[in-house]
Amino acid sequence: MFAGLRFTSLRLRLVVVFALVALTAAVSASGIAYWLNREAVLTRTQDGALNDFRQEMQNRAATLPLRPTEEELRRTAEQMAGGSAGYSVLLLGERDAGKPIAGASNPDTFTLADVPRALREQVETERPVTDTNAYPYHLFWQRTQRGGTPYLVGGTKIDGGGPTGYMFKSLEAERADLNSLAWSLGIATALALVGSALLAQAAATTVLRPVHRLGEAARRLGEGKLDTRLRVSGTDELAELSRTFNSAAESLQKKVADMSAREESSRRFVADMSHELRTPLTALTAVTEVLEDEQDSLDPMIAPAVALVVSETRRLNDLVENLMEVTRFDAGTARLVLDDVDVADQVTACIDARAWLDAVELDAERGIMARLDPRRLDVILANLIGNALKHGGSPVRVAIRTEDGELVIEVRDHGPGIPEEVLPHVFDRFYKASASRPRSDGSGLGLSIAMESALIHGGSITAANSPDGDGAVFVLRLPQDADADADTDVGATAAGERGEVEES
Template structure:
């Protein structure tokens, strides 16, 4: 079980970590500060270690070179005192023993090689040494330097090997090798003495300094991280509180405010934020009250006008029925009165419907509705209006039903508004370039998820940006143009409210001089989310835009 969970938990932890990294300013600031401080501390520590190492080595080199110079002087004095002896081998052995004994008591090693100038190498034998140092510790470059008689004293860094009792190298340590030549007066030969000085103390000092710097650097990074966390917390915490309050304000809790403490910049920001929230709350409440008064006014006026309208309607009907007994001018006035009364009643009905939407009192009477039947019924009811304005209607629908769960009365009202709007904006002589037989074409389609009706006209069209404004209340694309269908300017707004009530889409497309298309899309089941429409919003016969 544990092996099966591990692959799933790691990506989840990684995603949570990345989410925390993206969302937390505090974490990014702390991490950036720690990384930068680590780079600075590492650079400074490296430079400090280099200076300490160079200083220790320089002092050690000076000390060993002075010590070697003193040893050589003492050896030369011993050689001068023994120059009168006749046995050269005894003289050389005594001098070598003295050098080796002095080396063993002073903590360094000595290798005596020679004679010089004969090509004899240390590895070939004939070499005396003290201590447990490997003869190979003497660098070949230094050995080559002393192959010539009279070579000057020289030194170099080397890796000193230490031998065990069996003669195997068991340890390597850094050191300094100093070489100098001496001459034996008895046989006139020149020998090279190599002094091997280990750097154990200097290495220990460097290790101690390195540990101290690492410890101090680590503690400093922890301290910097803590200080940065505390400092950023003082700045980020008010920002987080402001974000939470802003989210609650956006959710409608307008009474939320930030807590103000102190007089610094953050406190002043909180005060300004609270003042802004108070102003927004006051303005929103004013707008809500104004909207409520407006809706109540519209509702009250619509209801109050029904009583006098009924009386005027009765009188108008009497005058209209008796218009044949009037003179032509009075008869025409009676006809105009009847037409305007019809329009006034339609306006009142639309205002009452809008007021119901504003009050949230609109409800649906749901049933399975076939949009094909709806399209034919709307065309039949609007055909007299279309013929009156020389506009021909045509329905393009499939043979099978296009069903949607909807309120049939509201859906028919939406489609009727779209068709009458198309008749109102269709120019005489407009022709469907695809079928060639109608000025206004109603397309119907459906699938398992949705059903749609699209109303296409070839009239004045819509300018850029007007496809969204066309559903505003009382909005008209051309205020100077008179209405031919007697609309109130609320039809498309009511249609949009009806569509939203079903959870559907009502969209518009148009181009100037190329007509427009309005598409109603309803979910197969009410309020199910829509992902696509069975009909395209841009008609297939729309010409390509000029680029």
């Protein structure tokens, strides 16, 4: 029944708070009204009956002889009860000393047994007459119940030895009136509760509509729709909040636009720089190849310098190619050229081309086919295996298997593993695992390009340490049938294609 009810919603909380406040106010007001009316009704009835009874005692009971007969007491009690006050009367006297007699207006309704003992003791007690007490006997009363019906019992004694009189009045009519009042107040409380719920709903709708619009605008802003703005109306706090949101959104849009412009400018600069460097690099590469061919005939004094020039030229060429590849990924122009390949043959070719056969153990069955980009797979494998050989240590084990339509290639080394603080950053661009090696043979782009190449296939690469503490484990997952965005490639040569591997 309440499965769809969200107890954490602001609307529900507003309704509940309104209802609780209204309920508290209505119950308090109804309780106070009932108590005041109850006291007023009972006090009015009680005072009227007691005053009438006192007057009847003075007018009638006081005129009885000192030793009245039972008939005189009965007749007088009937006369006293015959008024409009509507109570029964019981008169007590003495026929002789120590011989009490009683006369009741209605013996079936009211007898001495209906008078509480405590009240009788108070009525019969004679008090000394002083400056502050002019009479030895007073009128006392008490509310009591008989058979579930409330009654008022009052009594007093005539001064100078006259009879003692008691009155007995039913309060059933007053109780019925008070019950009707209680029902009326209960209905009023229920109506107030319903009204408060409706008012709370209306208030919640009025208050939450701008909040909902604000939440929707924030969601659109989070989705990248930076031109989202709120319509501002009024001068209240919600209007001020809307103005603040619009100001923040405008500032964010401007900053994002500036950052996008700077990023585009940087990307264009890197791309242009890479293209501009390719022409002199081509010439340098041709020169270094000639020098490398003539290295054996060179003067031994300049041979090391020539070897250094050849090595650094190749390193610079690989860096430029990697930068161009990264630029293609950032610009979204990198494409896949898909082909059906035997994965084991592809991995073997990658290892053989780089002369790693002696250092790599291959665990793969022939015949595992996948539709992917062979060149980009070669880039990924070259970087993962080369990184394991350089930083992990031999032997490096490469295992190939399929799981639920995915191609899984696991590269495991037997080195010291990857420090825990480094694991989250191994695929970051230009990240160096050790600050003591700011300059190394690699550019820090190899694993980043490998990850991008996996992602463009719809796959991923994860890095972790071996559970037994013996080396690191890189796991490449690719769909066996990758979907290409286009069937043409931009024609770039990524890192690893020429046998050079970038350091993570």
